[in-house]
Every structure is written in C-alpha cells, then in structure tokens.
Amino acid sequence: MSGAERSPAVPAGGTAVVGGGMLGIGAALLLAEAGRRVTLFERADCLGGLAAAWSLGPVRWDRHYHVILESDEETLGLLEKLDLAGRVVWSRPGTGCFAGGRLFPVTSAADMLRLPALGLVDKFRLGLTVLRAAHGGRRGLDEMTAERWLVRWSGKRAYTAFWKPLLVAKLGASHGRASAAFIQATIRRLYTARRGASKRERFGYVRGGYAVVLDRAERALRDRGCTLRLGAGVSSIVREGSRVAVAVGDRVDLFDDVILTLPPPIAARLCPQLDHDTRKKLESIEYIGVICASLLLDRALSGYYVTNVLDEGLPFTAVIEMTACVDPGDLRGRHLIYLPRYAPWDDPFWDLDDSAIRESLLAGLERVHPGLGGARIEAFRVSRQRFVLPLPAPGLARRVPGIEPAIPGIWMLSSAQIRDGTPNVNDTLRLARQGVAALLGAVS
Ligand SMILES: Cc1cc2nc3c(=O)[nH]c(=O)nc-3n(C[C@H](O)[C@H](O)[C@H](O)COP(=O)(O)OP(=O)(O)OC[C@H]3O[C@@H](n4cnc5c(N)ncnc54)[C@H](O)[C@@H]3O)c2cc1C
Structure with a gap:
C-alpha cells in the first residue's frame, strides 16, 4: 500500500x-x-x-421479501433497541403449493392429510420426518445429502411431492446438492416458529418495512x-x-x-x-444467488404468503405474496408479489435483460394464476444478487x-x-x- x-x-x-x-x-x-x-x-x-429497501413505482419497500418469526429473539431484540418493537405487525397467512397444474393449500396438518399425491403411510412418515428433524441430533448430517436423508425417512413419493418443492424454493437448481444438515435446520426453524394451538407460524413485519x-x-x-x-x-x-x-x-x-x-x-x-x-x-x-422480481398489483392474487411450485417448467422457485402478511395500507393500497429464482452462477437467467426476465416470469405466473386474476401490473423491478447463501452442500x-x-x-x-x-x-x-x-x- x-x-x-x-x-x-x-x-x-x-x-x-x-x-x-x-x-x-x-x-x-x-x-x-x-x-x-x-x-x-x-x-x-x-x-x-x-x-435494503428500494422504490417500486409509488412505494418504498424491501428489495427482497423479509418476515420475522416469533422465535427470532435477536431480531426482536434489535427492534426493541431501535424502539420499533411496537411497530411489529403479526399475521398467520396460508401456504400454497402449485403442482400438476393445480394450486392447493398446504397450510395446516389437515391440508397435508388431503394432499392428493400422498397416501396415508406417506403422510405418517412425513410427520415422523418433521419430528426427527426437530428433535434428533445432527451427527453425520453434514456429510449426507438432504435427498438421501429425506427419502430414508419419508420415502420417495413424499420426497418428490413434498420435500423437493421446499428445497427448490430455497435453492433452485442446486436443490439436489443440499446436505441433510441444511434441511434439518430449515425444518427446525419453522417447527420452533409454530407456536400456539393453531400450530401455524406467525409472520411479522415492521410497519414501513x-x-x-x-x-x-x-x-x-x-x-x-x-x-x-x-x-x-x-x-x-x-x-x-x-x-x-x-x-x-x-x-x-x-x-x-x-x-x-x-x-x-x-x-x-x-x-x-x-x-x-x-x-x-x-x-x-460456492454461493447461490437470487434473481428476484418485485411486482406491484392493484389487487390480491391469493391468500398465500408462500406458494411453493412443484413444476420444473416454471421460471421462479416460489411465488411470494407479501401482502398476505403486509397490510396493503402500508403500500398505498397496492399488492406486492415477489418472484424469486434462486440460481447457481451458471444459470442462463443471469444473462437475460430485465425485459426478457419479465416476459419469462409473467408467462410462468400466468400458469399459476391465469389472467393474473384480473390484476393490473403497476410496477415491475428486478434485483440480481450473486452472493445470497453458501451452497449448503x-x-x-x-x-x-x-x-x-x-x-x-x-x-x-x-x-x-x-x-x-x-x-x-x-x-x-x-x-x-x-x-x-x-x-x-x-x-x-
Ligand atoms: C430473497 C431473500 C429473502 C430473504 N428473506 C428473509 C426473511 O424473510 N427473513 C430473514 O430473517 N432473512 C431473510 N433473508 C436473509 C437476510 O436478508 C440475510 O441473511 C441478511 O440480510 C444478510 O446480511 P449480511 O450482512 O450477512 O450480508 P449482506 O446483506 O450481503 O451485506 C454485505 C454488505 O457488504 C457490502 N460490501 C460488499 N463488498 C464490500 C466492500 N468491498 N467494501 C464495503 N462493503 C462491501 C455489500 O454492499 C453489503 O451491503 C432473505 C434474503 C433474500 C436474498
């Protein structure tokens, strides 16, 4: 120097x-x-x-979707320190799944029991897998793939119908490389968040984002x-x-x-x-990145905060309807959708410009919500982040x-x-x- x-x-x-x-x-x-x-x-x-936050049409909101869980003690501690604890708004939005050309709820245990692709034994094994992840040790899990561990505990059918979409929503095309330790920790975080009699997690956000x-x-x-x-x-x-x-x-x-x-x-x-x-x-x-589009609509699409997609032809890894948690009043009456695509660095989407990304994502969204339920798109913006999470291999x-x-x-x-x-x-x-x-x- x-x-x-x-x-x-x-x-x-x-x-x-x-x-x-x-x-x-x-x-x-x-x-x-x-x-x-x-x-x-x-x-x-x-x-x-x-x-960080950015401007999307007439609103200023998070560039990437963010919620707080009730178990997030450090985050809530920071909000307390910043005198913002009183501005946290909690809700219990539903979760959806798009598979086989259909959209259905996977919010509650009862929804799981109705999952058409799974038999009773599959569902029982699914429950056991969750308990195993929540209460079991992590010995050996760092060295094993999530797929191997999940197939062992839940069976092949439940892996394909249930766990794989969850992994795809988190890791995109790299889902097959995740370790069992990663899925165990992910299940644990959601399991601990499911407090209260309803066993549904509450999601929070700070008014103003x-x-x-x-x-x-x-x-x-x-x-x-x-x-x-x-x-x-x-x-x-x-x-x-x-x-x-x-x-x-x-x-x-x-x-x-x-x-x-x-x-x-x-x-x-x-x-x-x-x-x-x-x-x-x-x-x-190795890091995985995200290409994440924000759409501002004039009406709601569904009541689901997250819709996992079990359809490898779709260009996004989930549909996030932020206004299932966030009061549209905080967004000047608009509805905010994120379409994330978690992507390894050789993903062809990194080379596309915004208009090509828009065309592809909207064609995909059309398949999940035909005609976008009549909604009009008021603003569209794309964020590209190469360093989001280390590949949990x-x-x-x-x-x-x-x-x-x-x-x-x-x-x-x-x-x-x-x-x-x-x-x-x-x-x-x-x-x-x-x-x-x-x-x-x-x-x-
Ligand atoms: C799509 C998406 C959804 C998410 N949803 C949630 C959620 O719902 N709940 C939740 O709790 N978390 C969520 N997260 C995760 C959360 O945002 C991150 O865990 C957290 O913000 C990471 O903070 P960080 O400081 O480690 O990294 P970063 O936020 O990446 O910060 C690193 C900083 O370093 C700066 N920098 C880089 N190089 C240099 C340099 N040479 N000199 C100076 N500065 C430099 C960068 O500009 C950046 O500001 C989400 C993330 C994404 C992408």
Missing part, C-alpha cells in the same frame, strides 16, 4: 467494520455499545445489503459515535505492524482491528496476506473457517458461518454478537 494517501480525516485506531448489511450493522452497534471507536465501510450508498429499521439503525449508529463511510468499497486490508490498514481506492486508514462481514470469496480477495490454504478454503465456498462445515482471526487483528464473519439452515437476519445478528464477544475477549 506504499504511495497511497494516509488520511488524516479519521484518527488512527478503533475498529473498522467492513460491510453495512445486517451483520455489519449488528457488529458495529455492539462494538460501539462496548465503548469501541467504530468506522463502518459500506460499498453501496445506503445501509442494509440484502435487507426495512426502510424504517435501517433508518433507525443508521441513527442509532451515529448517536453511538460510529463513523459511517457509505459509498466506500474497501479494496484491500493489510496488517502493518501493530495496526491494520484499510484502503478505499487511494485512501488508507489505520485501525486496531477489522471485522469483515463479507462472503468468504470476496473477503479472500481483499486480504493479500492470507496463507495459501486459508485462501483456497475461502475461495472454494455436504462437507461445507469442514471448509468454513471459525471466527478466530486468520491474520492477527483481521476477523472474518460471514453468512457461511451460519451453519444451521438458510441465512436469515436473526442468525446473522447472533453471529455478530458471537464475533464481537470473541473480539472484545481477545483484546481485553
């Missing part, structure tokens, strides 16, 4: 947090509360990362003395003597320590001093490094360390807490 400009703007020392998604925000808040001087670097011009959460978080960070460097993509992080040098273009600042909150392959690119084996490990962690746990620093003073936290299921805000905030506790423990 010789020759780069040393900035006098930020006094040397303190902790740098790289990445202003929920992981970086959570870590920065905790560090500041512990009395550390914190500088947060975010490449985009706003905080939030995958949880993540835009409100992120505005409050930004204010809380500034109030606690954090320096926010927005629009500042970090280009390298290097240990220099007892300090760590963080470069953004030509500007370099020195810190006591740094927490990176980026996917491991990106983190590896920023840290030239990593040893060969660690670098190879970080680079080998067997053996992933062995390749993901722990949170202890690979280079003194350089800590790496990431969604890949969330071993249990699909990354979500709650587990992300818990990881931030664990990382900050380890850092503070190491420096005290």
Whole structure:
C-alpha cells in the first residue's frame, strides 16, 4: 500500500467494520455499545445489503421479501433497541403449493392429510420426518445429502411431492446438492416458529418495512459515535505492524482491528496476506444467488404468503405474496408479489435483460394464476444478487473457517458461518454478537 494517501480525516485506531448489511450493522452497534471507536465501510450508498429497501413505482419497500418469526429473539431484540418493537405487525397467512397444474393449500396438518399425491403411510412418515428433524441430533448430517436423508425417512413419493418443492424454493437448481444438515435446520426453524394451538407460524413485519429499521439503525449508529463511510468499497486490508490498514481506492486508514462481514470469496480477495490454504478454503465456498422480481398489483392474487411450485417448467422457485402478511395500507393500497429464482452462477437467467426476465416470469405466473386474476401490473423491478447463501452442500462445515482471526487483528464473519439452515437476519445478528464477544475477549 506504499504511495497511497494516509488520511488524516479519521484518527488512527478503533475498529473498522467492513460491510453495512445486517451483520455489519449488528457488529458495529455492539462494538460501539462496548465503548469501541467504530468506522463502518459500506460499498453501496445506503445501509442494509440484502435487507435494503428500494422504490417500486409509488412505494418504498424491501428489495427482497423479509418476515420475522416469533422465535427470532435477536431480531426482536434489535427492534426493541431501535424502539420499533411496537411497530411489529403479526399475521398467520396460508401456504400454497402449485403442482400438476393445480394450486392447493398446504397450510395446516389437515391440508397435508388431503394432499392428493400422498397416501396415508406417506403422510405418517412425513410427520415422523418433521419430528426427527426437530428433535434428533445432527451427527453425520453434514456429510449426507438432504435427498438421501429425506427419502430414508419419508420415502420417495413424499420426497418428490413434498420435500423437493421446499428445497427448490430455497435453492433452485442446486436443490439436489443440499446436505441433510441444511434441511434439518430449515425444518427446525419453522417447527420452533409454530407456536400456539393453531400450530401455524406467525409472520411479522415492521410497519414501513426495512426502510424504517435501517433508518433507525443508521441513527442509532451515529448517536453511538460510529463513523459511517457509505459509498466506500474497501479494496484491500493489510496488517502493518501493530495496526491494520484499510484502503478505499487511494485512501488508507489505520485501525486496531477489522471485522469483515463479507462472503468468504470476496473477503479472500481483499486480504493479500492470507496463507495459501486459508485462501483456497475461502475461495472454494460456492454461493447461490437470487434473481428476484418485485411486482406491484392493484389487487390480491391469493391468500398465500408462500406458494411453493412443484413444476420444473416454471421460471421462479416460489411465488411470494407479501401482502398476505403486509397490510396493503402500508403500500398505498397496492399488492406486492415477489418472484424469486434462486440460481447457481451458471444459470442462463443471469444473462437475460430485465425485459426478457419479465416476459419469462409473467408467462410462468400466468400458469399459476391465469389472467393474473384480473390484476393490473403497476410496477415491475428486478434485483440480481450473486452472493445470497453458501451452497449448503455436504462437507461445507469442514471448509468454513471459525471466527478466530486468520491474520492477527483481521476477523472474518460471514453468512457461511451460519451453519444451521438458510441465512436469515436473526442468525446473522447472533453471529455478530458471537464475533464481537470473541473480539472484545481477545483484546481485553
Ligand atoms: C430473497 C431473500 C429473502 C430473504 N428473506 C428473509 C426473511 O424473510 N427473513 C430473514 O430473517 N432473512 C431473510 N433473508 C436473509 C437476510 O436478508 C440475510 O441473511 C441478511 O440480510 C444478510 O446480511 P449480511 O450482512 O450477512 O450480508 P449482506 O446483506 O450481503 O451485506 C454485505 C454488505 O457488504 C457490502 N460490501 C460488499 N463488498 C464490500 C466492500 N468491498 N467494501 C464495503 N462493503 C462491501 C455489500 O454492499 C453489503 O451491503 C432473505 C434474503 C433474500 C436474498
């Protein structure tokens, strides 16, 4: 980094947090509360990362669908801290499934019993599989595929009719590569969320969406003395003597320590001093992305928050009707649909422009909801995110490094360390807490 400009703007020392998604925000808040001087670097011009908000026609809402579960203690704790707990709205929307050209409910146990593709024995085994996932240990599950484990416990028919659509909704074309540990954790998260007599999970959102959460978080960070460097993509992080040098273009600042909150392959690119084996490990962690369209409609499509699709000809992996949870009054009376396509990096959709994506997705939606139930599309927008979740393939746990620093003073936290299921805000905030506790423990 010789020759780069040393900035006098930020006094040397303190902790740098790289990445202003929920992981970086959570870590920065905790560090500041512990009395550390914190500088947060975010490449985009706003905080939030995958949880950020954007404009869709006349409304401002989450770029990707987000709900809170009642069991999300970390998320609810953050909302409490931001004085937003009173703005959480809860509901119990239904779940649908589109298969064999038909749409039917899979919301309750009674719906499951009516599933046409499954016999009584299949349904009994399905129930046993859920109990096994919820209460069984995880020994050996990291090394086995989800398909093998599910077929063993539920049988081939129940796998094809029930579990496969769930895996497709989460992982798209990569569903066959998921580990049994992944499906166990996914079932567990939903099972624990099913509280109360109805055994149906309640989903929550904050009135105003993540835009409100992120505005409050930004204010809380500034109030606690954090320096926010927005629009500042970090280009390298290097240990220099007892300090760590963080470069953004030509500007370099020195810190006591740094927490990176980026996917491991990106983190590896920023840290030239990593040893060969660690670098190879970080680079080998494969990510799945999402191409996610938002549609604003003038009326509802169905009462289902999630409709899983068991039809490989459809171009999306689920239909998410956000306004089955969110009061349309929060969206100026409109109805919000997301059409996500979880996609590996060689998926042909990455090469399509917005109008080709729109054409393909709408043709698919027509099949699930002919004529769109008469709804008019008022706005359409596509988000493309390459780094959403590490492919939860067997053996992933062995390749993901722990949170202890690979280079003194350089800590790496990431969604890949969330071993249990699909990354979500709650587990992300818990990881931030664990990382900050380890850092503070190491420096005290
Ligand atoms: C379609 C979808 C639906 C979801 N639904 C839910 C849900 O219902 N409930 C739930 O709890 N969770 C949900 N999630 C997951 C949740 O959004 C994520 O788990 C969480 O936001 C991840 O936060 P993060 O900080 O780890 O990563 P990110 O949000 O990816 O943040 C990383 C940040 O680092 C920044 N960055 C990258 N490179 C640099 C650099 N060189 N310098 C500086 N900054 C950099 C990026 O711009 C980004 O802001 C969903 C995610 C998606 C995609």
